Amino acid sequence: MANIRDIARHANVSVTTVSRVINAHPYVSDEKRERVQRAMKELGYLRNQQALTLSTGRTQRFVVVLPYMDHPYYGLFVNGLAKAALTKDYRLVMWQTEYRLDQERQALDLLKHREVDGAIVLSHTMTFEEMTTYRAYGPIAVATVGAPETISSVHVDHYTAFQAGLRVLAEAGHEDIGIILSRADSPSSIARQRAYFDEVASARERWIFSGYLTSEDGKQLVSAFLSEQERPRALFFSSDYVALGFLGEAARRGLRVPYDVAVLGFDGHPIGQAFGLSTMRSPNEDIGRALFDATFQEMTGGPVVQKSLTVTHIPGMTV
Amino acid sequence: MANIRDIARHANVSVTTVSRVINAHPYVSDEKRERVQRAMKELGYLRNQQALTLSTGRTQRFVVVLPYMDHPYYGLFVNGLAKAALTKDYRLVMWQTEYRLDQERQALDLLKHREVDGAIVLSHTMTFEEMTTYRAYGPIAVATVGAPETISSVHVDHYTAFQAGLRVLAEAGHEDIGIILSRADSPSSIARQRAYFDEVASARERWIFSGYLTSEDGKQLVSAFLSEQERPRALFFSSDYVALGFLGEAARRGLRVPYDVAVLGFDGHPIGQAFGLSTMRSPNEDIGRALFDATFQEMTGGPVVQKSLTVTHIPGMTV
DNA sequence: GTACAAGCTGAAACGCGTTTCAGAGCAAGC
DNA sequence: GCTTGCTCTGAAACGCGTTTCAGCTTGTAC
The missing domain is CATH 3.40.50.2300 (Response regulator)
Structure with missing residues (x-):
C-alpha cells in the first residue's frame, strides 16, 4: 500500500520526480530514475487507479x-x-x-x-x-x-433491412407473409411494420405477431400460428432465436418448413446455420x-x- | 460542476455540514440542512463518484x-x-x-x-x-x-454431474457412450473424463471428442462422428449449444436422433427445450x-x- | 561575453468527498 | 452547583497521483 509519497521519501526525491518516472517523462536524470525504480520495487508500489481517475478526470x-x-x-x-x-x-x-x-x-x-x-x-x-x-x-x-x-x-436501418427481407421472401414466390416482432412499440418494430405494409400487398394486422422475444416465445408461436384461420405462407422473424424456437416446435408438431410455411430469420446468429435457417445477417x-x-x-x-x-x-x- | 466546497460557500456553512446533509447524518440543524439543500439545487450539485471512491476506498x-x-x-x-x-x-x-x-x-x-x-x-x-x-x-x-x-x-461438481448424466443414458439402455468436451485440459473436462472412465464400461479414448465449444463445432462434429468406424450409440455433450449444432446438422444428414444416436445435452439453456433436447440442467x-x-x-x-x-x-x- | 534554449528538480496546488477531533451550547441527573 | 452527555459546527487532515510554475544548471549560438 505504499504510495507515491512513500516512494519519494525512500528514494530521496520529490513526488513530482516519482510521477515523472511512472509516466516516462524524459526530464529525469538516469541516477534518480534508477533510485525511484528501486524504491518502487522494494516497497512493492502499485499505482492507485482511483487516485489517477480523480486526478485526471478520466475513468x-x-x-x-x-x-x-x-x-x-x-x-x-x-x-x-x-x-x-x-x-x-x-x-x-x-x-x-x-x-x-x-x-x-x-x-x-x-x-x-x-x-x-x-x-x-x-x-x-x-x-x-x-x-x-x-x-x-x-x-x-x-x-x-x-x-x-x-x-x-x-x-441497421430496420425499415430498409426489413424491406430487403420481405423481398427475399417475395422472390421465393411468397405473397402471404406474416411478421414476428419483439415489443410492438419499439422504434425498430414500428419501422418494421411500416416496411411490411409498404412492401407486402396482402399485409394485414392479424399477421403481425408481436411480443416474441425468446426462443421459448418462438415455440409458443407455433400454437398461435396453427390456430389462425387464414395462415400466411411465410414468416419473417426479427430474431433468429425466436425463429429457431419456432422451427424446433414446428418439427415436433409436424409443420413442414418450408413447405407448409417458410421461415426467414433475422440477425445471423451462428447457431441458425446448423439448422439451415435462412436469415438476414445483421453486422x-x-x-x-x-x-x-x-x-x-x-x-x-x-x-x-x-x-x-x-x-x-x-x-x-x-x- | 459545482463541488461540495462551492455548496458550502453558497450556503454559508462548512464542507463538513454539506457532507453531513448529503449523507443524512442526524447532527445538522433544520435551518442549515435547508440552506444546503437549496444551494445544491441552485448550483445543480452532482456528487462526484470518483472522489467518493478515492475517499472511501470502495469502488x-x-x-x-x-x-x-x-x-x-x-x-x-x-x-x-x-x-x-x-x-x-x-x-x-x-x-x-x-x-x-x-x-x-x-x-x-x-x-x-x-x-x-x-x-x-x-x-x-x-x-x-x-x-x-x-x-x-x-x-x-x-x-x-x-x-x-x-x-x-x-x-457444480462436474464429476458428479457427469456421472449423473451418464447414468441417465445407462438407464435409457445405452452402453456405448461417447462424450464431447470443450477444451480437453480444463479442470472440468478432466473431471468429466474421469467420470466417463469410472462410469462407462465401454469407455474409450476415441469416443472422447474434444475441442467443441460452439454450435458451429457441434455441426462439424457430425462429420467426425460419421467417419468413425465404431460409433457410440449415445453422445453426452458438455454444452447444449454444441448439442444443438449437432442435432441440426444430424437432421440434415439423415442421422436419426435418438434412433441412430442419442443426444444428451448439458446446461439447460431454454432454446434446447424448443428442440426437445434432453439435458442436464445446471443451476x-x-x-x-x-x-x-x-x-x-x-x-x-x-x-x-x-x-x-x-x-x-x-x-x-x-x- | 551575452542571450536564449534545453535539461532537470521540487514545492504547492488541484481534483473532491469523508472523517477525525476539538470545541461550544444546552439540558438532564444528582 | 457540578458533572455528564447529547446536539451541533467547522478546521484540518486524509486518500493519492498529476500538473503548473518557478528556479537552477549547463550548453550552444552569435
Whole structure:
C-alpha cells in the first residue's frame, strides 16, 4: 500500500520526480530514475487507479446499456464492443435494464456522476429527447435509428433491412407473409411494420405477431400460428432465436418448413446455420466495434458519427 | 460542476455540514440542512463518484472474468450476477479473456490497482496457486471446482454431474457412450473424463471428442462422428449449444436422433427445450447470484464460502 | 561575453468527498 | 452547583497521483 509519497521519501526525491518516472517523462536524470525504480520495487508500489481517475478526470470506462445480458441477440454487439475496448485499454460496465425506464436512467446517471466517460446504448425505451439531457455529461452512442445529431449512432436501418427481407421472401414466390416482432412499440418494430405494409400487398394486422422475444416465445408461436384461420405462407422473424424456437416446435408438431410455411430469420446468429435457417445477417459485431470507436473518438474531441449499415441475406433451407 | 466546497460557500456553512446533509447524518440543524439543500439545487450539485471512491476506498464494482461474453453458456451466470449486483448497487465490469492467461492476469490486476473491490471468475486457465497471489488485494470467487480455502467457490461438481448424466443414458439402455468436451485440459473436462472412465464400461479414448465449444463445432462434429468406424450409440455433450449444432446438422444428414444416436445435452439453456433436447440442467443463474453474494459478503468481513450445487435431468426426446 | 534554449528538480496546488477531533451550547441527573 | 452527555459546527487532515510554475544548471549560438 505504499504510495507515491512513500516512494519519494525512500528514494530521496520529490513526488513530482516519482510521477515523472511512472509516466516516462524524459526530464529525469538516469541516477534518480534508477533510485525511484528501486524504491518502487522494494516497497512493492502499485499505482492507485482511483487516485489517477480523480486526478485526471478520466475513468477509462464506458457503460453499456442493454435490456438483457443473456439474450443472444446482444452477444455479437457485446463481442465487438469488448474487442474494441481491449485495444484502447477501456473497461465496460454492463447495465442490464430489462427495458425499464428507471434502469436506463440509473445507467445514464453514471455519466452524470462521472463514474464513466461515456455511454453505449444498445436498446432503449427512453425517448431521444430525454437522452439528450444526459449528453452534456459525456458522449452517448446508440445502436438504434432516429438519434438526434448530438448523439452518435451506428445501426441497421430496420425499415430498409426489413424491406430487403420481405423481398427475399417475395422472390421465393411468397405473397402471404406474416411478421414476428419483439415489443410492438419499439422504434425498430414500428419501422418494421411500416416496411411490411409498404412492401407486402396482402399485409394485414392479424399477421403481425408481436411480443416474441425468446426462443421459448418462438415455440409458443407455433400454437398461435396453427390456430389462425387464414395462415400466411411465410414468416419473417426479427430474431433468429425466436425463429429457431419456432422451427424446433414446428418439427415436433409436424409443420413442414418450408413447405407448409417458410421461415426467414433475422440477425445471423451462428447457431441458425446448423439448422439451415435462412436469415438476414445483421453486422452486429461491426456495429459494436463502431459504437465503441465513435464514443471513444467523440470523447477526444471528435465529431458525432451516424452510420447506417446494411443487412445481407444468408440463404438456408427454410425459405 | 459545482463541488461540495462551492455548496458550502453558497450556503454559508462548512464542507463538513454539506457532507453531513448529503449523507443524512442526524447532527445538522433544520435551518442549515435547508440552506444546503437549496444551494445544491441552485448550483445543480452532482456528487462526484470518483472522489467518493478515492475517499472511501470502495469502488462499488466487481470485475467478472469470463472467456467469451457472447457464449450463451455464460448467459445465465451473468444474469444471476446482474440481478444480485442490482440489489446491492454494485456495478459489473466485464472482462473477456478468450482463455488467454495474460488477459486473466490483466483482469485480476484491476484488483491490485484498486479499480474494483473484488473479482468473480467464471472460468480460468490460471492455476489456483497463481490466483491466490491476488487474494491479498480483495475477495475472489470462482465458479470452478478445486479452489483453495481462501477462495470462495460456487459450482457444480462436474464429476458428479457427469456421472449423473451418464447414468441417465445407462438407464435409457445405452452402453456405448461417447462424450464431447470443450477444451480437453480444463479442470472440468478432466473431471468429466474421469467420470466417463469410472462410469462407462465401454469407455474409450476415441469416443472422447474434444475441442467443441460452439454450435458451429457441434455441426462439424457430425462429420467426425460419421467417419468413425465404431460409433457410440449415445453422445453426452458438455454444452447444449454444441448439442444443438449437432442435432441440426444430424437432421440434415439423415442421422436419426435418438434412433441412430442419442443426444444428451448439458446446461439447460431454454432454446434446447424448443428442440426437445434432453439435458442436464445446471443451476447457472443461482450460481451467478451466489457468487456475487459470496464476494460481497467476504468484502464486508464475511467468511469464504464453498458450495457445490447439483444438476437435474430435464427429459426430452433425444435420448 | 551575452542571450536564449534545453535539461532537470521540487514545492504547492488541484481534483473532491469523508472523517477525525476539538470545541461550544444546552439540558438532564444528582 | 457540578458533572455528564447529547446536539451541533467547522478546521484540518486524509486518500493519492498529476500538473503548473518557478528556479537552477549547463550548453550552444552569435
